[in-house]
Amino acid sequence: LAKTTQPISMDSYEGQEVNITCSHNNIATNDYITWYQQFPSQGPRFIIQGYKTKVTNEVASLFIPADRKSSTLSLPRVSLSDTAVYYCLVGTYNTDKLIFGTGTRLQVFP
Amino acid sequence: GAVVSQHPSRVICKSGTSVKIECRSLDFQATTMFWYRQFPKQSLMLMATSNEGSKATYEQGVEKDKFLINHASLTLSTLTVTSAHPEDSSFYICSARDERIGEQYFGPGTRLTVT
Numbered sequence: 001l002a003k004t005t006q007p008i009s010m011d012s013y014e015g016q017e018v019n020i021t022c023s024h025n026n027i028a029t030n031d032y033i034t035w036y037q038q039f040p041s042q043g044p045r046f047i048i049q050g051y052k053t054k055v056t057n058e059v060a061s062l063f064i065p066a067d068r069k070s071s072t073l074s075l076p077r078v079s080l081s082d083t084a085v086y087y088c089l090v091g092t093y094n095t096d097k098l099i100f101g102t103g104t105r106l107q108v109f110p
Numbered sequence: 111g112a113v114v115s116q117h118p119s120r121v122i123c124k125s126g127t128s129v130k131i132e133c134r135s136l137d138f139q140a141t142t143m144f145w146y147r148q149f150p151k152q153s154l155m156l157m158a159t160s161n162e163g164s165k166a167t168y169e170q171g172v173e174k175d176k177f178l179i180n181h182a183s184l185t186l187s188t189l190t191v192t193s194a195h196p197e198d199s200s201f202y203i204c205s206a207r208d209e210r211i212g213e214q215y216f217g218p219g220t221r222l223t224v225t
Binding site (some may be wrong): 036041042043044045046049087097098099100101102103 | 213
């Protein structure tokens, strides 16, 4: 399973765009990249998943360069409720157990 | 979206007793479920993979005789913490994989406090 590296923490203000980058240098050909969000004392919540280029949903965008050795989660116009820990995971679609890295603790200020 | 439930949401037990935590997939069948443990300010640590109808696969360092896992049906996996000690106090989270679409859904977690 590819190991991931993320910044430990990030700070932002309401209304700003936040970009969290994840490095996964050893990503395998069949691996997908998935991002989860976790609030205190809750289970992780799926945000977005992608394989290459760009994926967008109603919550976030995921940018993946051609070499796929990194990915960037983009949260547009964050609010206080986006304060959470964000985890980047890589694994083979539908088969791998998910191994969590350290995650990025995002703090949004008013 | 798919829902995974856990019961109880929090439990307090005395040292030396056993505690059972249930994980249910509510609107899909899951042959594979996972159990995680999370200590304060730390990431989730995978404890074991629960396979319906067969023995669970434990991660290195996790005592299989202490953390008993049973996955007797396609919608239910249970984790029993046997002879609990204060150091077992933690947040236990399960997840279930919906193999139709390959997505994994997490339960809300169970806060275990051993006194």
